[in-house]
Amino acid sequence: xxxxxxxxxxxxxxxxxxxxxxxxxxxxxxxxxxxxxxxxxxxxxxxxxxxxxxxxxxxxxxxxxxxxxxxxxxxxxxxxxxxxxxxxxxxxxxxxxxxxxxxxxxxxxxxxx
Amino acid sequence: xxxxxxxxxxxxxxxxxxxxxxxxxxxxxxxxxxxxxxxxxxxxxxxxxxxxxxxxxxxxxxxxxxxxxxxxxxxxxxxxxxxxxxxxxxxxxxxxxxxxxxxxxxxxxxxxxxxxxxxxxxxxxxxxxxxxxxxxxxxxxxxxxxxxxxxxxxxxxxxxxxxxxxxxxxxxxxxxxxxxxxxxxxxxxxxxxxxxxxxxxxxxxxxxxxxxxxxxxxxxxxxxxxxxxxxxxxxxxxxxxxxxxxxxxxxxxxxxxxxxxxxxxxxxxxxxxxxxxxxxxxxxxxxxxxxxxxxxxxxxxxxxxxxxxxxxxxxxxxxxxxxxxxxxxxxxxxxxxxxxxxxxxxxxxxxxxxxxxxxxxxxxxxxxxxxxxxxxxxxxxxxxxxxxxxxxxxxxxxxxxxxxxxxxxxxxxxxxxxxxxxxxxxxxxxxxxxxxxxxxxxxxxxxxxxxxxxxxxxxxxxxxxxxxxxxxxxxxxxxxxxxxxxxxxxxxxxxxxxxxxxxxxxxxxxxxxxxxxxxxxxxxxxxxxxxxxxxxxxxxxxxxxx
Amino acid sequence: xxxxxxxxxxxxxxxxxxxxxxxxxxxxxxxxxxxxxxxxxxxxxxxxxxxxxxxxxxxxxxxxxxxxxxxxxxxxxxxxxxxxxxxxxxxxxxxxxxxxxxxxxxxxxxxxxxxxxxxxxxxxxxxxxxxxxxxxxxxxxxxxxxxxxxxxxxxxxxxxxxxxxxxxxxxxxxxxxxxxxxxxxxxxxxxxxxxxxxxxxxxxxxxxxxxxxxxxxxxxxxxxxxxxxxxxxxxxxxxxxxxxxxxxxxxxxxxxxxxxxxxxxxxxxxxxxxxxxxxxxxxxxxxxxxxxxxxxxxxxxxxxxxxxxxxxxx
Numbered sequence: 001x002x003x004x005x006x007x008x009x010x011x012x013x014x015x016x017x018x019x020x021x022x023x024x025x026x027x028x029x030x031x032x033x034x035x036x037x038x039x040x041x042x043x044x045x046x047x048x049x050x051x052x053x054x055x056x057x058x059x060x061x062x063x064x065x066x067x068x069x070x071x072x073x074x075x076x077x078x079x080x081x082x083x084x085x086x087x088x089x090x091x092x093x094x095x096x097x098x099x100x101x102x103x104x105x106x107x108x109x110x111x112x113x
Numbered sequence: 114x115x116x117x118x119x120x121x122x123x124x125x126x127x128x129x130x131x132x133x134x135x136x137x138x139x140x141x142x143x144x145x146x147x148x149x150x151x152x153x154x155x156x157x158x159x160x161x162x163x164x165x166x167x168x169x170x171x172x173x174x175x176x177x178x179x180x181x182x183x184x185x186x187x188x189x190x191x192x193x194x195x196x197x198x199x200x201x202x203x204x205x206x207x208x209x210x211x212x213x214x215x216x217x218x219x220x221x222x223x224x225x226x227x228x229x230x231x232x233x234x235x236x237x238x239x240x241x242x243x244x245x246x247x248x249x250x251x252x253x254x255x256x257x258x259x260x261x262x263x264x265x266x267x268x269x270x271x272x273x274x275x276x277x278x279x280x281x282x283x284x285x286x287x288x289x290x291x292x293x294x295x296x297x298x299x300x301x302x303x304x305x306x307x308x309x310x311x312x313x314x315x316x317x318x319x320x321x322x323x324x325x326x327x328x329x330x331x332x333x334x335x336x337x338x339x340x341x342x343x344x345x346x347x348x349x350x351x352x353x354x355x356x357x358x359x360x361x362x363x364x365x366x367x368x369x370x371x372x373x374x375x376x377x378x379x380x381x382x383x384x385x386x387x388x389x390x391x392x393x394x395x396x397x398x399x400x401x402x403x404x405x406x407x408x409x410x411x412x413x414x415x416x417x418x419x420x421x422x423x424x425x426x427x428x429x430x431x432x433x434x435x436x437x438x439x440x441x442x443x444x445x446x447x448x449x450x451x452x453x454x455x456x457x458x459x460x461x462x463x464x465x466x467x468x469x470x471x472x473x474x475x476x477x478x479x480x481x482x483x484x485x486x487x488x489x490x491x492x493x494x495x496x497x498x499x500x501x502x503x504x505x506x507x508x509x510x511x512x513x514x515x516x517x518x519x520x521x522x523x524x525x526x527x528x529x530x531x532x533x534x535x536x537x538x539x540x541x542x543x544x545x546x547x548x549x550x551x552x553x554x555x556x557x558x559x560x561x562x563x564x565x566x567x568x569x570x571x572x573x574x575x576x577x578x579x580x581x582x583x584x585x586x587x588x589x590x591x592x593x594x595x596x597x598x599x600x601x602x603x604x605x606x607x608x609x610x611x612x613x614x615x616x617x618x619x620x621x622x623x624x625x626x627x628x629x630x631x632x633x634x635x636x637x638x639x640x641x642x643x644x645x646x647x648x649x650x651x652x653x654x655x656x657x658x659x
Numbered sequence: 660x661x662x663x664x665x666x667x668x669x670x671x672x673x674x675x676x677x678x679x680x681x682x683x684x685x686x687x688x689x690x691x692x693x694x695x696x697x698x699x700x701x702x703x704x705x706x707x708x709x710x711x712x713x714x715x716x717x718x719x720x721x722x723x724x725x726x727x728x729x730x731x732x733x734x735x736x737x738x739x740x741x742x743x744x745x746x747x748x749x750x751x752x753x754x755x756x757x758x759x760x761x762x763x764x765x766x767x768x769x770x771x772x773x774x775x776x777x778x779x780x781x782x783x784x785x786x787x788x789x790x791x792x793x794x795x796x797x798x799x800x801x802x803x804x805x806x807x808x809x810x811x812x813x814x815x816x817x818x819x820x821x822x823x824x825x826x827x828x829x830x831x832x833x834x835x836x837x838x839x840x841x842x843x844x845x846x847x848x849x850x851x852x853x854x855x856x857x858x859x860x861x862x863x864x865x866x867x868x869x870x871x872x873x874x875x876x877x878x879x880x881x882x883x884x885x886x887x888x889x890x891x892x893x894x895x896x897x898x899x900x901x902x903x904x905x906x907x908x909x910x911x912x913x914x915x916x917x918x919x920x921x922x923x924x925x926x927x928x929x930x931x932x933x934x935x936x937x938x939x940x941x942x943x944x945x946x947x948x949x950x951x952x953x954x955x956x957x958x959x960x961x962x963x964x965x966x967x968x969x970x971x972x973x
Binding site: 091095106108109 | 365
């Protein structure tokens with residue numbers, strides 16, 4: 001979060017110079033989300049394995065993340081937002097990462113379980 | 114450092130400003146529906162003072178019980194409820210909102226040169242939410258209390274306890290949203306409401322500290338909210354999340370609980386550190402040493418604070434590899450804290466130190482926080498923690514940080530900005546006496562507890578072997594002195610509201626935008642938006658040159 | 660700090676310095692210098708609120724991650740009881756509502772109030788459809804006793820349907836079940852005697868000797884018996900945790916949607932009053948962010964809850 005001070009100096013302009021998304025972009029993103037939904041259902045029924053490790057869960061999560069990113073960037077206009085907004089979004093994801101990873105350092109390395 | 118012990122003495126006679134935020138409207142409605150951050154700060158202050166004394170009564174019960182080795186004053190069940198309610202009241206309904214919701218609320222807009230916080234209605238809403246949550250907490254206490262400890266460990270809280278767990282959990286959950294809204298308001302205000310010229314590195318360190326604490330409030334609090342919801346659901350509807358009989362893992366509860374509750378320690382201490390930064394520089398009449406180091410150390414504490422939570426769980430059965438990582442990172446948190454202590458000390462060097470009450474509290478803070486912080490390192494060490502955890506050593510450690518640190522910082526800040534909030538000076542002599550009583554009483558209460566803990570006295574029992582009685586009697590005696598030290602300000606501060614000397618806009622000859630407006634400030638803080646042209650703490654060049 | 664005017668510093672702070680530029684908008688609050696500053700602040704506030712929401716759901720995802728690793732077979736088996744058709748349908752519905760919401764914001768930006776109201780209504784309709792489907796799904800879980808608690812029963816090996824569902828129970832309606840659930844009598848289907856001491860796990864403290872339905876007695880040391888019927892004890896290990904998480908996560912998601920529906924009514928009312936225009940549509944924009952966030956949560960919930968091990972691997 002310490003990078004804010006640079007952010008605002010370099011961008012004296014205000015966010016309200018607003019980018020109005022085109023209807024075509026929205027339709028395109030909607031289509032991509034529908035395809036993603038179909039893809040994730042289809043992938044769930046395939047047994048995807050590499051070297052004995054099932055890749056179904058990572059694939060489902062990657063598709064979900066791509067979909068979520070599309071929503072964040074286009075529906076929520078983060079693509080055209082200030083750096084501060086982008087940093088805010090990233091910090092949210094980063095902190096969720098802290099919670100999940102550091103918790104899993106315990107659950108995945110327990111010798112006694 | 115100057116050799117003579119001197120005070121700032123206000124010799125000029127000032128008159129109260131004709132119009133200010135306190136006399137803008139006298140009706141009760143104007144207070145209950147106010148959107149003025151200064152009035153909301155006062156509402157918060159009254160509310161948390163009440164809960165401080167509720168928690169204090171519980172603490173007195175605990176100390177009185179421990180006066181004698183036998184569990185004779187309180188039954189063990191009652192004792193469990195007493196220390197639980199002490200913890201719940203003090204942590205969730207006093208310490209978390211203490212400095213941020215009162216002083217932070219009052220001062221941040223003024224320090225950055227704004228008319229108000231970004232979202233005044235949300236600010237008022239947060240106070241109402243807090244009051245509702247606190248009422249749940251009180252209701253839980255009155256209708257039988259809760260005995261799980263403030264930590265609500267599962268499965269004790271979800272299955273075994275027969276007390277008001279759900280009611281208390283809901284109260285904390287609700288109050289948590291008050292904290293989230295306060296943090297949200299601060300973050301947005303500090304980003305978007307600064308006066309022209311008020312750049313990030315011209316912000317007072319008080320504001321930096323609150324920014325860091327707000328990050329924790331916003332990112333940590335929701336996790337305990339959902340955790341407490343799960344506890345309440347599991348208890349009320351017997352669903353299985355943490356229940357080992359269904360394969361659930363109680364240690365997961367501890368992870369989720371401490372993910373918030375460890376950083377919450379920094380919600381409690383960071384704003385206090387902000388207060389100390391302001392007071393040390395004002396009463397040294399000297400520019401703060403290492404401004405950027407202090408500013409960044411606040412942010413570093415907020416970030417590192419999220420990486421160390423499992424040091425509360427070393428003996429809970431977590432993986433030893435995870436414990437190693439958490440232990441190592443825990444040591445890292447000491448670095449930014451030490452940076453602050455060194456910088457405050459360096460600020461005193463060759464300053465013209467004045468010994469007014471806020472400075473006494475600040476000295477107390479620096480010493481006691483250092484002890485609290487250093488004993489924290491004992492507990493971060495894996496091997497030693499096994500011996501010391503769940504003993505009075507840990508009780509003493511966190512009271513040194515929470516009371517020796519935050520409560521002293523709170524009192525420090527209240528005295529320092531009292532003239533700004535009320536327009537009148539507190540009386541210096543009783544204030545110094547109370548600062549002294551608090552310091553002496555505090556050390557007498559908790560220093561013996563370090564020894565008791567080292568000797569192995571476990572926490573949360575109402576009886577103990579007779580050989581520990583001397584130390585416990587000392588501790589209880591100290592607690593009574595401490596209680597007098599806390600009660601005295603109630604008397605002379607209220608007295609000063611009517612009879613105190615009129616302070617004038619800047620009794621401490623301090624820098625900072627909040628001192629440039631009248632005391633008490635007008636409803637919109639400044640008659641015209643200030644323009645900031647120089648860095649903070651510019652004591653050398655106050656007159657004339659920039 | 661000095662407070663004199665210095666022309667060089669005007670553009671450095673966050674305040675815009677040209678308050679008079681755009682005239683006074685009726686929605687301009689006094690403590691902001693400009694409408695731009697007000698809009699920026701609201702936007703940032705909404706985003707900060709949303710990252711708070713990320714962490715709120717994050718706690719649930721954390722629990723999910725831990726238990727999915729521990730009870731993968733049970734999670735797979737339990738997940739298979741959910742209807743993929745309904746789940747996929749709902750995903751499409753929610754994505755569609757995100758589209759209509761984005762279009763509503765777009766209409767607001769262009770100042771087309773009629774169109775804005777139309778898209779909000781469309782979003783509300785799609786939201787209602789989603790919640791309606793959710794009700795159907797929940798009621799199926801209730802009927803199959805796949806709800807966590809004393810009446811829980813999940814035995815995929817036993818033909819997927821628990822034994823001992825009496826006829827009286829089959830005839831029960833959802834409100835009946837809920838009522839029984841709330842009063843703690845869920846472990847005891849209609850017709851059987853209800854034992855309230857057993858029904859409340861919290862009431863059975865250690866030290867008190869209580870008898871489980873199987874006739875074991877727990878003495879001083881052991882944990883109190885799991886309240887509920889013998890089917891609960893026999894259920895697949897970890898499956899009840901899956902269903903607890905399923906209800907907690909989708910329930911919390913649905914709660915957010917219900918709140919969203921309420922907010923949309925309020926926006927609709929304000930739009931009808933003519934509060935929004937191309938110059939002022941901040942509430943619409945911020946609500947849009949909220950609604951998209953709720954959509955994103957579902958984008959993750961769908962594969963995590965519905966699509967575990969559908970191919971039957973290991």
